[in-house]
Amino acid sequence: MQAEFLQAESASGSPSLAAALRQRRQRLATLISVPVVLWSGQSPSRNFPANSYPFRASSHFLYFAGLNLPKAAIALQGSHLTLFWDEPTPAEVLWHGPGPTRSQLAEQIGADDARPLADLEQYCAGAATIAVQDSTTRQQQEKLLGRSLVAPKLAQEPDRALVGAIAQVRLCHDDLALAEMRRAAQVTRRAHAAGRAATATATTEAEVRAAMEQVILAADMTPAYSSIVTVHGEVLHNCHYGHRLEPGDLLLADVGAETPLGWAADMTRTWPVSGQFSPTQCDIYDIVQAAHDRCIEAIAPGVEYREIHLLAARVLAEGLVSLGILCGAPEELVEQDAHALFFPHGVGHLLGLDVHDMEDLGDLAGYEPGRTRSDRFGLCYLRLDRPLRPGMVVTVEPGFYQIPALLQDPEKRDRYSALVNWDRLAGFADVRGIRIEDDVLVTATGVEVLTE
Amino acid sequence: MQAEFLQAESASGSPSLAAALRQRRQRLATLISVPVVLWSGQSPSRNFPANSYPFRASSHFLYFAGLNLPKAAIALQGSHLTLFWDEPTPAEVLWHGPGPTRSQLAEQIGADDARPLADLEQYCAGAATIAVQDSTTRQQQEKLLGRSLVAPKLAQEPDRALVGAIAQVRLCHDDLALAEMRRAAQVTRRAHAAGRAATATATTEAEVRAAMEQVILAADMTPAYSSIVTVHGEVLHNCHYGHRLEPGDLLLADVGAETPLGWAADMTRTWPVSGQFSPTQCDIYDIVQAAHDRCIEAIAPGVEYREIHLLAARVLAEGLVSLGILCGAPEELVEQDAHALFFPHGVGHLLGLDVHDMEDLGDLAGYEPGRTRSDRFGLCYLRLDRPLRPGMVVTVEPGFYQIPALLQDPEKRDRYSALVNWDRLAGFADVRGIRIEDDVLVTATGVEVLTE
Numbered sequence: 001m002q003a004e005f006l007q008a009e010s011a012s013g014s015p016s017l018a019a020a021l022r023q024r025r026q027r028l029a030t031l032i033s034v035p036v037v038l039w040s041g042q043s044p045s046r047n048f049p050a051n052s053y054p055f056r057a058s059s060h061f062l063y064f065a066g067l068n069l070p071k072a073a074i075a076l077q078g079s080h081l082t083l084f085w086d087e088p089t090p091a092e093v094l095w096h097g098p099g100p101t102r103s104q105l106a107e108q109i110g111a112d113d114a115r116p117l118a119d120l121e122q123y124c125a126g127a128a129t130i131a132v133q134d135s136t137t138r139q140q141q142e143k144l145l146g147r148s149l150v151a152p153k154l155a156q157e158p159d160r161a162l163v164g165a166i167a168q169v170r171l172c173h174d175d176l177a178l179a180e181m182r183r184a185a186q187v188t189r190r191a192h193a194a195g196r197a198a199t200a201t202a203t204t205e206a207e208v209r210a211a212m213e214q215v216i217l218a219a220d221m222t223p224a225y226s227s228i229v230t231v232h233g234e235v236l237h238n239c240h241y242g243h244r245l246e247p248g249d250l251l252l253a254d255v256g257a258e259t260p261l262g263w264a265a266d267m268t269r270t271w272p273v274s275g276q277f278s279p280t281q282c283d284i285y286d287i288v289q290a291a292h293d294r295c296i297e298a299i300a301p302g303v304e305y306r307e308i309h310l311l312a313a314r315v316l317a318e319g320l321v322s323l324g325i326l327c328g329a330p331e332e333l334v335e336q337d338a339h340a341l342f343f344p345h346g347v348g349h350l351l352g353l354d355v356h357d358m359e360d361l362g363d364l365a366g367y368e369p370g371r372t373r374s375d376r377f378g379l380c381y382l383r384l385d386r387p388l389r390p391g392m393v394v395t396v397e398p399g400f401y402q403i404p405a406l407l408q409d410p411e412k413r414d415r416y417s418a419l420v421n422w423d424r425l426a427g428f429a430d431v432r433g434i435r436i437e438d439d440v441l442v443t444a445t446g447v448e449v450l451t452e
Numbered sequence: 453m454q455a456e457f458l459q460a461e462s463a464s465g466s467p468s469l470a471a472a473l474r475q476r477r478q479r480l481a482t483l484i485s486v487p488v489v490l491w492s493g494q495s496p497s498r499n500f501p502a503n504s505y506p507f508r509a510s511s512h513f514l515y516f517a518g519l520n521l522p523k524a525a526i527a528l529q530g531s532h533l534t535l536f537w538d539e540p541t542p543a544e545v546l547w548h549g550p551g552p553t554r555s556q557l558a559e560q561i562g563a564d565d566a567r568p569l570a571d572l573e574q575y576c577a578g579a580a581t582i583a584v585q586d587s588t589t590r591q592q593q594e595k596l597l598g599r600s601l602v603a604p605k606l607a608q609e610p611d612r613a614l615v616g617a618i619a620q621v622r623l624c625h626d627d628l629a630l631a632e633m634r635r636a637a638q639v640t641r642r643a644h645a646a647g648r649a650a651t652a653t654a655t656t657e658a659e660v661r662a663a664m665e666q667v668i669l670a671a672d673m674t675p676a677y678s679s680i681v682t683v684h685g686e687v688l689h690n691c692h693y694g695h696r697l698e699p700g701d702l703l704l705a706d707v708g709a710e711t712p713l714g715w716a717a718d719m720t721r722t723w724p725v726s727g728q729f730s731p732t733q734c735d736i737y738d739i740v741q742a743a744h745d746r747c748i749e750a751i752a753p754g755v756e757y758r759e760i761h762l763l764a765a766r767v768l769a770e771g772l773v774s775l776g777i778l779c780g781a782p783e784e785l786v787e788q789d790a791h792a793l794f795f796p797h798g799v800g801h802l803l804g805l806d807v808h809d810m811e812d813l814g815d816l817a818g819y820e821p822g823r824t825r826s827d828r829f830g831l832c833y834l835r836l837d838r839p840l841r842p843g844m845v846v847t848v849e850p851g852f853y854q855i856p857a858l859l860q861d862p863e864k865r866d867r868y869s870a871l872v873n874w875d876r877l878a879g880f881a882d883v884r885g886i887r888i889e890d891d892v893l894v895t896a897t898g899v900e901v902l903t904e
């Protein structure tokens with residue numbers, strides 16, 4: 001494992017890891033005055049203790065430490081960094097091989113000091129932290145800090161101040177992060193190309209998924225999230241791959257890579273299994289594509305992301321009106337959330353170390369201070385409500401779905417009875433789910449689409 | 453997810469799931485008199501709560517319930533089975549799609565009753581259980597049972613009786629299990645063939661790993677454990693794939709598939725990157741192959757697995773003597789654990805739902821009652837010490853490794869100074885690690901090698 005850290009740095013072609021990490025710490029230090037301790041966590045067990053899931057360090061640790069190193073912690077006092085980690089025992093070296101020393105790791109990340117974990121306790125007095133995902137480490141956090149921890153989005157002081165500061169620091173990406181995200185996006189594009197090519201001969205969803213993830217694994221990356229590769233795109237979080245591919249099906253693939261330092265891509269394409277859209281599939285695809293393109297054109301510094309979401313909704317509503325599926329003025333249809341019958345999720349989210357970046361912080365990251373989630377059916381799933389700023393990476397992922405749980409819901413059918421032409425909609429039964437998703441970097445002058 | 457359970461059953465071509473599960477319950481009922489409650493567990497979070505690792509139910513739940521169903525439990529009263537599970541809420545159906553009802557699942561597995569989770573508490577009085585791996589569920593177990601739980605290998609009554617009974621029931625496999633394990637082995641063989649083929653053009657370990665796991669994913673299975681695909685086979689638990697392949701390297705691939713119902717294969721092959729062994733690699737490979745073959749020939753009902761381990765050690769010692777690397781009589785070299793300098797692990801382990809089957813039960817599963825681990829360097833890592841019985845599946849995986857942590861250890865060099873010809877050994881520097889591993893079913897008359 002250790003060997004890989006060193007390779008990841010040199011292979012990335014990115015700016016010096018140590019210098020970039022130092023800048024991150026300096027930015028944090030301007031926003032928070034208490035000491036900070038962040039833990040990396042450890043792998044949870046799968047079916048028995050020695051058969052663990054692949055380790056993935058806490059994103060907050062990764063951001064400031066740049067090491068996918070289990071059972072480690074860092075203390076930040078101002079911009080002064082101490083790395084805490086125990087070198088492997090001789091028995092561990094026997095099974096896991098030799099690796100860098102604590103000092104070598106510390107040097108790699110520009111740490112000012114490096115100590116065994118036993119020394120960590122004396123750095124914990126009054127320190128702020130963020131709870132990691134694995135409960136074993138969380139118990140260690142609580143023991144050393146002498147207090148109980150809650151989910152970051154519910155944190156009280158001093159942790160709440162840290163949550164706010166980290167959200168601010170991680171919101172706009174630096175060159176190191178962008179270099180990593182471009183690498184993830186490049187591999188992800190190749191995975192999608194492989195999936196599309198494999199569809200010509202594949203007989204099941206599983207075969208297409210395998211062709212896509214092969215590209216990611218071959219690049220020594222991992223899927224950033226459970227891939228969605230399905231002919232039932234209307235099941236929004238569908239992580240099963242058992243269906244056979246039929247000639248009239250659309251295949252929706254939402255697959256993204258993550259680099260060894262943890263930076264993610266998130267990309268969706270939808271293509272016809274046969275290679276040819278039916279006329280009805282083509283009609284709807286064009287509408288989703290138009291929504292996608294119009295949203296990306298509209299992205300610029302200062303634009304409210306919520307307006308991007310509403311633009312997607314309006315373009316979808318316009319298109320569905322033009323096809324005779326919705327009836328009325330597009331603006332009014334959106335105000336009544338009629339678009340959400342077919343597009344119930346938000347147009348996207350922050351992207352970074354997490355595929356929903358900083359989602360563990362809840363809306364403290366995604367929502368501008370003072371803003372809260374809407375109750376509206378057409379807005380309540382919007383994960384990001386901030387003005388866009390240079391350095392932010394967001395996804396743009398409009399979609400069209402025929403979800404029985406929504407379209408067959410008596411309350412919804414009643415509420416939208418005058419706005420939907422159900423007979424007309426029945427003619428589009430071969431369009432179960434379409435989504436087109438790209439990763440968009442906001443630049444000073446406009447955008448860079450990482451996944452294109 | 454639910455759709456997949458139903459498919460897994462029908463696709464397996466195995467005996468009726470419900471009937472086989474009923475037989476398992478009946479066997480358990482003859483061995484334990486207290487009621488039993490088993491939980492399936494839930495997925496741990498990766499970097500944020502909604503981005504979880506793929507779900508894998510507790511093996512004990514899977515064995516008796518046959519469903520990879522999160523947040524579920526079963527109560528066994530004699531052979532009477534009650535399934536506890538809450539059907540998805542409308543919001544969950546919106547995101548995760550429709551699935552079978554509780555009654556449908558209950559019928560599929562031959563449950564006698566099916567109830568919501570809220571009813572589980574009344575089944576917990578005096579019940580025995582086994583702690584699952586994820587701590588969220590473990591807390592629920594403790595709350596409902598009103599007592600704290602420890603690792604199964606440390607369990608006290610009534611759980612200890614259950615551990616013993618389950619170890620006895622799961623030790624020898626029924627037809628359903630064997631049908632699943634043959635499917636896993638078949639896909640695993642194809643994965644190894646793909647890895648070997650990919651090596652011709654691959655430039656990194658990661659590319660070979662990707663080619664192997666693609667086969668597993670395309671079959672809608674998952675890797676049963678973190679694949680080892682490395683040119684540094686001497687790092688025994690090496691789960692990193694960053695090395696470039698060089699013409700003189702040996703590539704060691706330890707990769708196995710797991711079926712949707714959780715049954716595992718575990719297979720290792722070692723091949724030359726160039727397609728051609730060097731003479732020194734060929735010499736050592738032949739010795740490991742001989743140990744592998746002789747062990748499989750020796751396996752039969754009634755044979756002690758420990759003797760299989762010692763046979764592997766003896767054949768390796770004989771070979772190393774013939775090459776002039778070890779000096780002395782092979783039997784005496786094994787008695788002095790000199791083989792363990794190059795073969796420090798056990799010759800194999802139980803295989804079933806877990807790749808180290810029932811390892812969560814510790815040596816209560818792997819060791820015949822009354823036996824304990826040896827302190828000997830050459831035996832202390834032996835995971836299985838029982839007489840072999842028909843229906844047991846064991847791995848046979850002798851190996852040869854040049855592990856610096858062992859061979860450079862001053863204490864070891866001193867202890868074995870007269871038994872190792874270090875100069876001669878230096879001539880074999882291009883043999884860092886070789887392992888050959890197959891999965892062997894003990895039959896009434898001999899063996900069936902599942903992975904061959």
